[in-house]
Structure formats: C-alpha cells, structure tokens
Amino acid sequence: MQGLTTGLCSDHAHSSVTPPAFLSSNYFYDTFGERPTFDYGRGGNPTRALLADALTTLEAGTGAVVTSSGMSAIMVVLQAFVPIGGHVIAPHDCYGGTWRILDTWATAGRLTVDWVDETDLDALRTALESPTDLLLVETPSNPLLRITDIAAAAELAHSSKGERTVVAVDNTFCSPILQQPLNLGADLVIASDTKFLNGHSDVIGGSVVAAVPEDVDLMAFHANMLGVTASPLDSWLTLRGLRTLRVRMKAHCTNAARMVEILSSHAAVAAVHWPGLPDHPGHDLAARQQKDFGSLLSFELAGGLPAVEAFMTGVEGFILAESLGGVESLVCHPATMTHAAMSQEARDAAGVNDSMIRMSPGIDPVDDLATCLNEALDRAAAV
Incomplete structure (x- = not known):
C-alpha cells in the first residue's frame, strides 16, 4: 500500500535502505539571503516531512501537519479554523x-460549542442552522463505537449557513487502512499518531491531513x-511503525472479532458495543464506509462497578492502561480513566457508565487472549 514505504532508499548520501532520523535543531545557509529547505527544527525537519508525506498518501490528501500529540493536533485545528467567539459542533460522546479542551475554551469564552448526537442527521441538521466554523466528527466514537455518516455529515455542513464550515474527522480508531474520510467529503483528518499509526506505545504524537493545500x-x-510540531525521533518511530500498519490492523481486527464472540455469549456481560455486530445501530453504515469493523470495542458488565473491579483484579493477557492501538492488549475503565475529565452530567449524556470497559485487543495469539478473557469474565460473574 502506498505510503507504508515512504522514505525507503531516500538516503542517497549513504545508500541506507531505511531513512535516518535527522536530529539537528537548525540548518546552515549556503548563501546569505537564500533560505534553505529547512532552517529551524520547529518549523521544518526532514524526518517529520517524510512522515507527513506518508500520512498524506495514506489519507489521500494534499499535505499534512505532524504534531506533538493528538490533542495538539486538535488544538491546531481549533486555532486555525475557529475565530474568537466562533462556533463548533462536536459529538456528545467524544x-x-x-471534551476537556472544548469545554475549557467554551467556559473561557474562546468559542461556543454544541454537543450533538452526530449519528442523528436531523439533530445535526438542526445544529447547523447556526453558522458554524467547525464540525468535529469522531467515528467510530470513543468509547461507545457509534458510527457517524461522514459523507452525509460533510454534505450538510458544506451546504449550511455561514462562509465555510470545516469538517474534521478524528480517524484515530480506524486509521487510513480502514477508513479514508477525505474521500468521503471531509476537509481534514485528525489522528492521534500515538495509537495505531505508531502502534508500539512508545510515541506521543498527532497529525492533521488536509484535502486542500x-x-x-x-x-x-x-x-x-x-x-x-513533533520531534524528529518521534516522527522516525512513527514512520517505522507505519511499515507494519496494514498487517497489524488485520491482526487487531481478527482478534477483536473473537473477543466479541466470547463477550456476546457470556452471562457476565450486559451489552457489547462493536459495529461488527449485526444488531449494532451503525452496522450497515460501518460496512459501507469502513473496510473492516475495527478492533476497538467496549462492553458493560451486568454486575456494575463491583464486577468491573473483579474483572480488572488479576486480569492476565490484558494490561490495565489508557491508550489503544499498540501491539499489546489493553483494557481500561473509561469513567475513571480516559473520560474522567468529563463531568458526570456529560458522561451520563454520552452513555459512559461505571459498568463499561473499553478493550483494545493487540496482536497476541488469539487463543491466549480468549482464555484470559473467559477467566476474567468468570470472576466478574461470581460477584
């Protein structure tokens, strides 16, 4: 797949197959008054430029900005496209x-934000009746794996009131291997490169790919x-991670399907959220706009918080930690971990309850994961 091999054999000085990491913070001028391609590392770096080229190709864009984290990628989008007092529409279950940056900036008067169930196109259409600077889409959503129709949302936004409504899609959960939002009408694709793109839990990074230069x-x-902007070493590690993105995503998705099969039939489980299930509200849409149903899933335990504690205590095969998309298998409790910054009212509105566990299956042998999951569920059922 084009983009996964970007930078290979580009070092003509020494003929290395893999590109080096250029760590220099500054670059010399050959001639006074003639600026070189790179002059200062914050504004440009050869290694970061290679990663931007790779992401641009993978997302079918015209260029990319590579940042120091997924949240800094979102901050760049807000700074670039939302003026002081501007209006943002964001998913209520993001x-x-x-949620924290939008709520904080809204409270400070930097912008206004409407929290909308973006799976409901009528609700989105109503929200867009107010002039809007940015429509932020997150699909599949975190952690409930709800699916938003990117093409329909983009069409509504681009035909709405105001000079321009920029449509930005957070594609972290799918990666460009499974979903390409620009081809569906989005203006920007945001990613936390920390997750699947890097894939090894040793980088904090982000990116935004754009449809127009x-x-x-x-x-x-x-x-x-x-x-x-991202550091050279983080950029190099992410570029290296991209080499195996396609095969990793295949393994992640295969393992997730097996975990869902176990969860769906266990008495300890009250609900499973994964778009690959035929009864998932977004199943048909995900089948159309994604190449696979993805590897992230969440589930709710019938025994509530005590069952969650029993599941997490001594769980093997899965690591209790935040983040996702690494080769290792992770579980987390969104209400007290990834979504702890949200108010209780916001969590309730989003459907993030104390019984919920989010799972990111890694690329471990699937039978080993199945054994560990069944053991943890049996403990939860005994509560």
Whole structure:
C-alpha cells in the first residue's frame, strides 16, 4: 500500500535502505539571503516531512501537519479554523480529552460549542442552522463505537449557513487502512499518531491531513507558532511503525472479532458495543464506509462497578492502561480513566457508565487472549 514505504532508499548520501532520523535543531545557509529547505527544527525537519508525506498518501490528501500529540493536533485545528467567539459542533460522546479542551475554551469564552448526537442527521441538521466554523466528527466514537455518516455529515455542513464550515474527522480508531474520510467529503483528518499509526506505545504524537493545500499551509503556520510540531525521533518511530500498519490492523481486527464472540455469549456481560455486530445501530453504515469493523470495542458488565473491579483484579493477557492501538492488549475503565475529565452530567449524556470497559485487543495469539478473557469474565460473574 502506498505510503507504508515512504522514505525507503531516500538516503542517497549513504545508500541506507531505511531513512535516518535527522536530529539537528537548525540548518546552515549556503548563501546569505537564500533560505534553505529547512532552517529551524520547529518549523521544518526532514524526518517529520517524510512522515507527513506518508500520512498524506495514506489519507489521500494534499499535505499534512505532524504534531506533538493528538490533542495538539486538535488544538491546531481549533486555532486555525475557529475565530474568537466562533462556533463548533462536536459529538456528545467524544473522547474525554477532546471534551476537556472544548469545554475549557467554551467556559473561557474562546468559542461556543454544541454537543450533538452526530449519528442523528436531523439533530445535526438542526445544529447547523447556526453558522458554524467547525464540525468535529469522531467515528467510530470513543468509547461507545457509534458510527457517524461522514459523507452525509460533510454534505450538510458544506451546504449550511455561514462562509465555510470545516469538517474534521478524528480517524484515530480506524486509521487510513480502514477508513479514508477525505474521500468521503471531509476537509481534514485528525489522528492521534500515538495509537495505531505508531502502534508500539512508545510515541506521543498527532497529525492533521488536509484535502486542500491552503489548509495545510494555515495549519503549519499555527503549529510552528504554537511550538507543537513533533520531534524528529518521534516522527522516525512513527514512520517505522507505519511499515507494519496494514498487517497489524488485520491482526487487531481478527482478534477483536473473537473477543466479541466470547463477550456476546457470556452471562457476565450486559451489552457489547462493536459495529461488527449485526444488531449494532451503525452496522450497515460501518460496512459501507469502513473496510473492516475495527478492533476497538467496549462492553458493560451486568454486575456494575463491583464486577468491573473483579474483572480488572488479576486480569492476565490484558494490561490495565489508557491508550489503544499498540501491539499489546489493553483494557481500561473509561469513567475513571480516559473520560474522567468529563463531568458526570456529560458522561451520563454520552452513555459512559461505571459498568463499561473499553478493550483494545493487540496482536497476541488469539487463543491466549480468549482464555484470559473467559477467566476474567468468570470472576466478574461470581460477584
């Protein structure tokens, strides 16, 4: 797949197959007054540029800005496209970190935000009756795996009131291997590169890929100004991680399907959230706009918080930790971990309850994971 091999054999000075990491913070001028391609590392770096090229190809865009975290990628989008007092529409069930920055900036008067169930196109259409600067979409959503129709949402936004409504899709859960939002009408694709793109839980990074060059230039200006561009080493590690993205995603998705099969038939489980299930409200839509149903899933235990504690205590095969998309298998409790920044009212509105566990199956042998999951569920059932 194009993009996964970006940078290979590009070192003509020494003929290395894999590109080196250029760690220099500054670059010399051959001639006074003639600026070199790279001059200062915050604004540009050869290694970061290779990663941007790779992500641009994978997402079918025109350019990318690579940032120091997924949240800094969102901040760059907000700074670039939402003026002071501007209006944002965001998913009511978004990632807790996204909720935190929007809620904090709204409270401070920096912007206004409407929290909308974006799976409901009528609700989205109503929200867009107010002039809107940015429509932020997260699909599948975190942690309930709800699916938003990207093409329909983009069409509504682009035909709404106001000069321009920018449509940005957080594609972290799918990666470009499973979903390409720009091809569905989005203007921007946001990712936490920390997750599947890097895939090894040793980088904090983010990126935004744009459909038009003008948006790339605007975001690059703000990323440089804010000082949130990615480091050369993090860029190199992420570029290395991309080499195996396709095969990792296949293994992640295969393992997730097996975990869902176990969860769906166990007495300890009250509900399973995964778009690959035929009765999932977004199943048909996910089948159309994604190439697979993804590897993230969440489930609710019938025994409530005591059952969650029993499940997590001594769980083997799965690591109790935040984040996702690494080769290791992770579980977390959104209400007290990834979404702890949200108010109780916001969590209730989003459907993030104390009984919920989010799972990110890694690429471990699936039979080993199945054994560990059954043992943990049996403990939960005994509560």
